[in-house]
Amino acid sequence: MKFSLIYIFAFFVFLLDLAGQEKNNIQISGSFHNITFPEFASQLEKQYQLHFYFEDKWVSALVVNLEAENLTVPALMEKLLLPTLLDFVYQPPGTIFILPDKKFIHQLPEYYLSSSGLDSTQNQQRSLTEMEQKYLLGRQPDRIKTIVIGSWDKAKAGKMAVITGKLTDEETGESLAGAIIYVPELQKGAASDANGFATLTLKPGIYAVAFQYLGMSEVKGNLDVRSDGYFSVTLKKQFHAIDEVLVHGQKAQKRSSKLGMENVSVKTMKELPTLMGEKDVMKVAQMLPGIVSVGEGSAGVNVRGGNADQNLFYLNEIPVYNSSHLFGFFSSINSDIINNFTIYKGQIPAEYGGRLSSVFNVELRKGHKNTFFTQGGISPVSANAEIEIPVVKEKASLILSGRSSYSDWILKRLKDPNLRNSKASFYDFAGSFDYNLNDKNQINILAYNSNDNFNLNGYTEYAYGNLGASVNYVHRFSPGLKSSVSAIGSSYNFETIEKSSASKAYSHSYELNHYEFRGSVSWLANEHHTFKAGTDLIMYDLNRGVINPYGEESLRPSINLGSERGLETSVFVDDNISLGPRLSFYAGLRFSMFTELGPKTVREYLPGTSFSDTNVSSTKDYQNGDRISNYNNPELRAGMDFKISENNSVKLSFTQMTQYVFMLSNSISIAPNDQWKLVDSHIKPPKSEQYSAGYYQDFNKHGLNASFELYFKQVHHVVEYKDGADFLSSPYVETAILQGDQNAYGAEFMLSKTTGRLTGWLSYTHSRSFITVNGENDWADINQGKKYPSNYDKPHVLNTFLNLEISRRFALSSNLSYSTGRPVTLPQSVYYIDEQPFVDYSGRNEYRIPDYLRLDVALRIEGNLKVKKPMHSYWTIGVYNLTGRSNANSIFFLSEKGRLNGYKYSVIGVPILTISWNWKLGNYESN
Amino acid sequence: MKAISQNLVVLLSVVLLSSCIERYLPVTELNFSPKLVIDGMIANNESDHEIVISESSPTENPVFVPVSGCKVSVEDGHGNSFLFSESKDKGHYVGRIDAAQIVIGEKYRLHVKTSMGAEYVSSYEELMPCPEVDRVYYEVQTKQTENPDITENGLQFYIDFKGDANSGHFYRWQLTQTYEYHSKWPLDKWLGKDGFHDLEEPDYSNFVCYRTDKLKSVYVLSTDGFSQNKFLKYKLHFVEDQTEVLMYKYSLLVNQYSLTKRAYNYWENLRKNNQETVDLFGKQPANVKGNISNVNDTTDVALGYFGVSSVKSKRIMVTPVEGLNFNHFLRCQADVIDGPLPGERPLYFVTDYDANGNIYTGLGAPSCIDCTLLGGTTVKPPYWDEK
Missing domain, CATH: 3.55.50.30 (Phage tail protein beta-alpha-beta fold)
Structure with missing residues (x-):
């Protein structure tokens, strides 16, 4: 400067x-x-x-x-x-x-004082403030609103005032989450939380402020800050007579607010071309750096080289144990009710824990509090609708949302004979009640349910579902001191009926119940110091179920896979300190404890032998409530943020995580009947340390943001499975498991453009992920104890997403995904047994399937732009996999009639055209 | 899990109109180094036994590579040793163990010393009892294909298993099919190198053939832990009616071998890794570990398995079944003579019907006249006329 x-x-x-x-x-x-x-x-x-x-x-x-x-x-x-x-x-x-x-007037006293070397005294400050006030008042007419906060009586000499503002939509009464209060003169701002509250610390005085929210007219005004206090502001929808006015403000770079934190806007979800016209948060997430899916149509994602069970998916505060419909083709949440979607994959705040790789945080909308609102959509797969009802005007709102498939229609049109005779259906439902008792107290109640059914050609029936509810109560003791308590319940269950062969037909139902209590206090001590502390208690009650013979002809033995209980208790402290305007530090500590509780029968194995049925030395029966095993893990989180200038910054972070529940899976991607399992006396909790660094640069001129992040992650006790592991045959999972170490590292680059007619991003990730299972004995090795790439090790991943607003009514978008093929174990040689050729497989994951490449395009056509109309709608016409490339999901070999044949298996090998229609109450702009 | 996966394979494989399984040969430079393969079984239904020793071959060029010059012997638990010697067939070692010395409950192991001096020994395998083969039967089934307008008919074969408290729980079935097939024309008029022949009476001696094939598929069963030691309707192979296999008479021989648990695991792993389609969820191929390892280095495990089994057999005969339709089956059609005769000899002159039903004289392919050219024999199997 x-x-x-x-x-x-x-x-x-x-x-x-x-x-x-x-x-x-x-x-x-x-x-x-x-x-x-x-x-x-x-x-x-x-x-x-x-x-x-x-x-x-x-x-x-x-x-x-x-x-x-x-x-x-x-x-x-x-x-x-x-x-x-x-x-x-x-x-x-x-x-x-x-x-x-317009900042220099106010900044003046500080410059003056500091340069004159005088101690700051209240007197000087006050007189200067009054001078400013006079100047401002004289200069700006009364039409600019002045909000008085607190009173001079309560003001404490030289003390900063903590002010909390509530931002709502004037028309609908909906709380605005993510709205920004900005004080230009201090270059300081705050974004509102999920309840629409934003908190700032300011010296008492008068400030020109601006309130901004996407799609709303900016409101400017003055804040007359006298002491701690509350205020509220309403914003109005912005109606554009002509083209949108682009405001290049000092908006905080959202992407770089934390290292390895991604934010997905609802707008992007709407724009991204998707399979079958379904808007899908998870598909958007997979376009971001460091987040990849194992294969097309597979459930779960791998974040920064971590296994798919290392991600925690939250719906508000409800953990969702299976976030996909139809085995991964769609995610199980209606995207119309999503307000905000955040992914933490680098620096993870201490308030989150329990999974090694990431936290996916879906925040739902708060609902219109003044007027009735409804929206919905219809695609070839499903139909969805949502209503928002003001229950108490300006205070309480109820949201109900539902989505249901009718995809049998599609199955009937498929080539595969087994599919033509299959039936599939899914639905999800969410209901949220939001009540702002007053500025100090808010209550939110959320219920969620999702369900999937699939009947394959009459011989396999498959059902799974999530059920969750939460009650959250937020109380503000003062503008700077907030407490939040929640009671949460979440349940995941599945049932399988396999009857293709009557003699071994079986049914299996699995159930996981999660009961949680969370409490936290956040305290804005002063301008430079915010603090959050809390506790988290989770009770897991998990029944792995009984394999029961199905039908009278079944001779299959009944096997009880057993039930498990565990208590996960955590306390955490999060502390943000800024030293001057450029440097800030984050320090957090989470202390997690896990106790495995009875009743349970636990085996002891002969020392120095593998965990196998033949090496059992004794068994011990634990009674209800007995402590079986116990793990304590301090998890340190630390971060640093240094702003080199207004447009670039550097961040560093260190994150430790522990995981007490993992998924039993012997397939490459998550299968619908994979079971979650608690750690126990034989299976140690996986732990990770991640070091990451990032550099962020804004190019304001072109509206471009660039980021570059590096990470290195080490995981101990990562769970791997022995060859041919089967989780339906024995309650003793330890016999099928080996634990090892995982190393993952990578570099993530992202260039995004958020303004102008052409928006989008380009992301490139280079990452590697290796596993070593090298025990003390041969039997505790996988791949002879040598390091091998994990199943989801994809060194190069490139995603681009572009959205071009041709006009206000037409927008064209496209995305291109490229990734290195996933590792695969290929046969090294062929040999003959009984005159049939068989293959001998090489070292684990030594080769790769062909690279993945897919291009999708979509055209969005908005209805007319009249301001006054009852309803607005838009059409989306999309082509998934435009080039029709058959991307390989797997490669395998079959010995058929004495010959050896190699096959490539791909899920979708043609372009898929879909048309979907979405509607909402109100005009183009209303959300 | 597995069952679902298997099914879902198909499901999602073709989900949106298109998913597909295509032929694929990966182009990779695999570091190939041959491994020793030892495949052998002692069965109690005969006295001559065979151990096959070979080397694995590269995937691009799968061939049987015999290993000659090995010293092969089988020992029983009492210290008796039975020496095997290489037959004319390279890599095939034959030995004689009198059926009387193959006793239920007795343990046997294999000993191999290669010409390079490496010594391999198998674990002791116990001979388990084997009950009679229960019921082998079939159902006429219509299979749908990817084209909704085309269906495929055929016979789906099944087997029932019934054991008792004394029989073991692990079995393998080996299937051998024999079928009768006919030439289209008898030998009648032909142009040989030595001139034209025209028989007074057409020669039907190579008109009816019988072909026997071992079915190259692994069928294994475990009833371990089952409430009763039996299994109904185990799915065997499917024979479609697109060929003449089922047209005249079909015979299926089922050999039922008892296995130890370890042998069962070996065969089941081999099957899973080589004869099961992968699905949407993918799977990790496993190493199939046999029971024959190097004496000096137990981590050097030979491919293959040495097993001992009791055997019971059953044969069923299948005469033409209603519901099958061979109308569309056209193996032979006479070539119209158009211009000068082709140069090869012999040329067989036959009569046939054209699309309009008019009779014409043309050339018949040799395999349509001499059925032995298609791999069969004219010798009628002794059991052929049994019911």
Whole structure:
């Protein structure tokens, strides 16, 4: 900032001028129409003894339209700059400095005081504040709203005031989450939380502020901060007469607010071309760096080289144990009710724990509190609808959302004979009640249910579902001190009936119950210090179920896979400290404890032998409530954020995680009957350490943001399975498991453009993930104890997403996904047994399936743009896999009729055209 | 899990109109190094036994590579040793163990010393009892294909298993099919190198053939833990009616071998890794570990398995079944003589019907006249006329 010296100089001059206001002689007359500021300046410079100092980029958006008749220079400039963020300093007789924003007036006292080396005293501060106040009041007419917060009586000398504002939509009464309060003069702002509350610490005084929210008109006003207190602001929908006005504000870079944190906007979800026209948060997530799916149509994602069971998926506070419909083709949450979607994969706040790789946090909408609202959509797969009902005006709202498939329609049209005779269905439901008792107390109640059924050709029936509910109560003791308590229940269950062969037909039902209590306190101690502490208690009650013979002819033995109980208790502290405007630190500690509880029968094995049925030395029966095993793990979280300048920053973080529940899976991707299992006395909890670093750069001129992140992750006790592991035959899972170490590292690059007609991003990830299972004995090795790539090790992943707004009604979007093929074990040689050829497999995962490449496009057509209409709708026409490429999901070999044949298995090998229709109450802009 | 996966394979495999399984040969530079393969079984139904020793071959060029010059012997638990010697067939070692010395409950093991001096020995395998083969039967089934308008008829074969408290729980079935097939024309008029022949009476001696094939598929069963030691309707192979296999008479011989648990695991793993389609969820191929390892280095495990089994057999005969339709089956059609005669000899002159039902004289392919050219024999199996 080469200009800063000039500014400071200018202020001194200005100060002197204020003391002895000289009369200035220059009076300006003239009319100026549709000219740029530089043109305006040069005209004046020619006519009068004036000289303007400014930087072109500050005034590039300014168009001068002005009628002047005998105006003094300050009056003229005020008239010109009042509607802008720009400010000026006039130094008589003829020098005018243009300032980039209206901040310098207020900053002045601080500059003055610090440069004069005097101790700050209340007196000086007050008098200066009053001067500012007078200046502001004199300069800006009453039409700008001033909000008075607190009172002078309560003000404490020299103390910062903590203010909390509630932002709501004026029309609907909906709380605005993610709205921004911005104080330009301090370059300081805050975003509102899920309940629409934003908290700031300010010195008592008067500030010009702006309130912003996507799709809403910006509101400007003054905050007269006297002491701690609350205020509320309503924003109005923005109706554009012409093209959208782009405001290049000082909005915080969302992506880089935490290292390895991703945020997916609802807008992107709507734009991204998707399979079968279903908007899907998980599919959007897979376009971001470091998040990949194992294969097409497979459930679960691998985050930064971690297994699919290392991700925690939250719906508000309800953990969802299976977040997919139809085995992974769709995610199990209606995206219309999502307000915000955040993924933590690098620096994970201490309030989250329990999974090694990531936390997916889906925040639901709070609901309209003033008017009734409804929206929905229909695609070839499913139909969904949502209603929002104000229960108590401006205070309480109820959201109900439902989605149901009718995909039998599609199955009937499929080529595969087994599928033609199959039946599939799924549904999900969510109901949320949100009650703002007052500024200090809020309650949210959420219920969620999802369900899938599949009947394959009459011989396998498959059903699974999630059921969850939560009650959350937030209480504010003061604007800076907030507490939150929640009671949460979540249940996941599945049932399989396999009857293709009557003699061994079976049924199996599995159930996991999760009961949780969370409590936390967050405290904004001062401007530089925020603090959050809390506790989290989870009771797992898990019944792995009984394999029962199905039907009278079944001879299959009944096997009880056993039930398990465990208590996970955690306490956490999160502390954010900023040292000056550029450097801030984050430190967090989570201490988690896990206790495995009876009743259970536990085997002891002969020392030094493998966990196998033949090596059992004794068994022990534990009674209800007995402690069987116990694990304690301190998890350290730390981070640093250094802003090199306004446009770039560097971040570092260290994250430790522990996981007490994992998934039993002997397939490459998650299968619908994979069981969650608790750690126990034989299976140790997997633990990880992650080191990450990031560099972030904004290119404001082009509206581009770039980020570059590096990570290195180590996992201990990662769970791997012995060859041919079968989880339906024995309650003793330890006999099928080996534990090893995992190393993952990578670099993630992302370039995104969020403004203008063309938006989108390009992300590239280079990552590796290796597993080593090298026990003390041969039997505890996989791949002879040598390191091998994990099943989801994909070194190169490139995703681009582009959305072009052709006009206000037409938008074209496309995404391109490329990734290295996943590792696969290929046969090394062929041998003959009984005259049949068989293959001998090589070292684990030594080879790769062919690379994956897919291009999708979609065209979105919005209904008309009338402001006053009852309902708006839009069509999406999309083509998934435009090039029709058959991307391999697997490669395998079959010995058939004495010959060996290699096969490539791909899920979708043709372009798929879909059309979907979405509607909502209100006009184009209403959300 | 497995069952579902298997089914889902299909499900999602073709989910959205298109999923597919295609032929694929990965192009990779695999570091190939041959491994020793020892395949052998002692069965109690005969006295001559065979141990086959070979080397594995590269995947691009799968061939049987025999290993000659090995010293092969089988020992029983009492210290009796039975020496095997290489037959004319390279890599095939034949030995004689009198059926009387193959006793239920007795243990046997294999000993192999290669010409390079490496010594391999198998674990002791116990001879388990084997009950009689219960019921072998079939159902006429219609299978749908990817094209909804085309269905495929055929016979789906099944087997029932019934054991008792004394029989073991692990079995393997080996299937051998024999079928009768006919030439289209008898030998009548032909142009040989030595001139034209025209028999007074057409020669039907190579008109009816019988072909026997061992079915190259692994069928294994475990009734371990079952409430009764039996299993109904175990699915065997499917024979479609698109060929003449089922047209005249079909015979299926089922050999039922008893297995130890370890042998069962071996065969089941082999089957899973080689004869089961992968599904949407994917699976990790497993190493199939046999029971024959190097004496000096137990981590050097030879491919293959040495097993001992009791055997029971059953044969069923299948005469033409209603519901099967061979109308569309056209193996032979006389070539119209158009211009000069082809140069090869012999040329067989036959009569046939054209699309309009008009009779014409053309050339018949040799295999349509001499059925032995299709791998069968004209010798009628002794059991052929049994019911």
